Amino acid sequence: MASRDTDVLIVGAGQAGASAAAALRDFGYPGRILIVGAEQALPYERPPLSKAMLAGSGAVSDILIHPAGFHAEKGVETLLGVAVSSLDVQGRTATLSDGARTTWRHCLIATGGQARSVAGLTPGAARVHYLRTIADALRLREAMRQHRSVLVVGGGFLGLEVASTARTLGLSATVLESADRLLGRVMPPALSRWLREAVCAAGVDLRLDARCEAFDVHADGVVVTLASGETVSADMVVAAIGLVPEVGLARRAGLKIHPDNGGIAVNERCETSAPGVYAAGDCSSQHHPFVDAEIRLESWQNANEQARLVAAAIAGQPAAALTAPWFWSDQFGANLQILGVPVPGLEYHCRGEPGDGDTAGKFLLLGANDAGQILHAIAVNAGGELRMLKPLVDSRTPCDPLALCDAASPLRQQVRAALARTPSPTLS
Ligand SMILES: Cc1cc2nc3c(=O)[nH]c(=O)nc-3n(C[C@H](O)[C@H](O)[C@H](O)COP(=O)(O)OP(=O)(O)OC[C@H]3O[C@@H](n4cnc5c(N)ncnc54)[C@H](O)[C@@H]3O)c2cc1C
Numbered sequence: 001m002a003s004r005d006t007d008v009l010i011v012g013a014g015q016a017g018a019s020a021a022a023a024l025r026d027f028g029y030p031g032r033i034l035i036v037g038a039e040q041a042l043p044y045e046r047p048p049l050s051k052a053m054l055a056g057s058g059a060v061s062d063i064l065i066h067p068a069g070f071h072a073e074k075g076v077e078t079l080l081g082v083a084v085s086s087l088d089v090q091g092r093t094a095t096l097s098d099g100a101r102t103t104w105r106h107c108l109i110a111t112g113g114q115a116r117s118v119a120g121l122t123p124g125a126a127r128v129h130y131l132r133t134i135a136d137a138l139r140l141r142e143a144m145r146q147h148r149s150v151l152v153v154g155g156g157f158l159g160l161e162v163a164s165t166a167r168t169l170g171l172s173a174t175v176l177e178s179a180d181r182l183l184g185r186v187m188p189p190a191l192s193r194w195l196r197e198a199v200c201a202a203g204v205d206l207r208l209d210a211r212c213e214a215f216d217v218h219a220d221g222v223v224v225t226l227a228s229g230e231t232v233s234a235d236m237v238v239a240a241i242g243l244v245p246e247v248g249l250a251r252r253a254g255l256k257i258h259p260d261n262g263g264i265a266v267n268e269r270c271e272t273s274a275p276g277v278y279a280a281g282d283c284s285s286q287h288h289p290f291v292d293a294e295i296r297l298e299s300w301q302n303a304n305e306q307a308r309l310v311a312a313a314i315a316g317q318p319a320a321a322l323t324a325p326w327f328w329s330d331q332f333g334a335n336l337q338i339l340g341v342p343v344p345g346l347e348y349h350c351r352g353e354p355g356d357g358d359t360a361g362k363f364l365l366l367g368a369n370d371a372g373q374i375l376h377a378i379a380v381n382a383g384g385e386l387r388m389l390k391p392l393v394d395s396r397t398p399c400d401p402l403a404l405c406d407a408a409s410p411l412r413q414q415v416r417a418a419l420a421r422t423p424s425p426t427l428s
Pocket residue numbers: 011012013014015016017036037038039045046047048049050082083084085110111112113131132133158246249280281282283297298299300301303326327328329330
């Protein structure tokens with residue numbers, strides 16, 4: 001059995017894995033780094049898979065996280081199309097799916113997650129689609145060019161982006177959402193209403209409170225029967241009901257898993273319950289200072305920030321603290337950006353004019369608590385303004401939200417003035 005040694009073994013050639021390798025070199029870490037990835041492709045960005053990549057004609061080379069020669073240039077070894085099958089955290093060895101073994105001093109588990117499956121919709125079956133990998137995206141793209149209608153199960157960010165792209169390509173689209181409003185867990189009701197208008201204005205048949213009872217997948221298409229007794233049919237179906245973190249490897253290695261969110265429990269340095277073993281990205285669960293709770297985030301920003309924490313810990317360098325969670329989505333002609341998290345008791349104020357589902361509009365919704373701290377900010381086509389607000393949100397600096405919403409008063413000045421009134425903001 002072949003064997004090799006490395007200093008840092010990175011399991012998973014995705015956003016967190018690739019970013020951690022790059023950050024290690026940024027910090028001047030001189031040791032050997034090996035990235036083992038189950039997919040064949042070099043590490044690539046997933047956000048375009050439901051956006052430009054699905055709508056356009058690009059290839060994986062267009063969305064690589066680092067250019068093709070980057071790893072060789074940085075002295076990072078990559079082993080692609082191979083999975084890590086088991087980890088011995090005491091003996092610091094890993095067994096790979098090709099039978100090889102590798103020893104390591106530090107190990108990062110950055111295994112992401114898998115699309116949550118819907119009963120009756122077998123992954124890989126004809127007319128059935130999930131969207132997590134480049135292979136999924138290319139298969140879905142091809143199907144969208146062959147067919148005329150799509151049924152999307154799940155009205156979350158991913159499902160809505162797929163429906164938006166489908167409409168751009170001229171397909172008719174139906175979205176089935178089991179909740180009574182869109183993005184109810186992450187958006188205030190006003191934004192859900194605005195989004196519903198935008199979705200419907202784009203010609204999507206949006207069904208809220210729609211619970212799927214049974215699917216009939218046949219050679220010509222798909223028919224879903226809803227709990228209401230109604231049936232809806234389409235040429236194809238895309239299931240987009242969320243993600244299951246990939247923690248099997250960690251579980252088998254005996255690492256602590258968070259009982260509620262299912263992520264690999266890590267400390268502030270992203271170290272797991274086993275010394276020298278780290279976890280980052282969609283598969284990890286960490287106490288987040290902004291939320292003051294242990295959470296598992298599924299976002300590009302989180303994968304990158306945690307990767308940097310891991311690299312700093314391994315390289316023995318100081319690390320920047322985590323900042324307020326940030327997420328974006330492009331859909332129906334609008335760019336949505338969300339900073340912070342919704343918590344009970346926030347009062348929302350609007351800067352700008354939302355209109356009714358007008359995706360050309362530009363506005364901010366600011367969720368403030370009683371102390372005047374903005375804990376949740378949503379920007380529609382206003383990413384620049386959100387960036388101006390970021391120091392205020394990250395530091396939880398109290399402000400006057402009504403004054404911030406006075407469109408006649410420049411936002412940058414308002415933010416500066418609020419920060420100046422509270423000279424040493426700290427996360428608490
Ligand atoms: C379609 C889509 C659109 C998205 N859009 C947005 C967006 O607009 N904004 C945003 O903030 N976020 C978005 N995200 C989320 C963001 O891309 C993820 O949060 C991010 O990719 C997580 O990075 P990760 O490294 O944790 O996991 P991943 O990038 O998923 O990488 C994990 C890798 O590990 C590999 N792996 C798993 N197990 C093993 C093993 N045992 N051995 C070896 N390799 C293994 C997997 O094959 C995978 O390649 C989107 C995600 C998807 C799928």
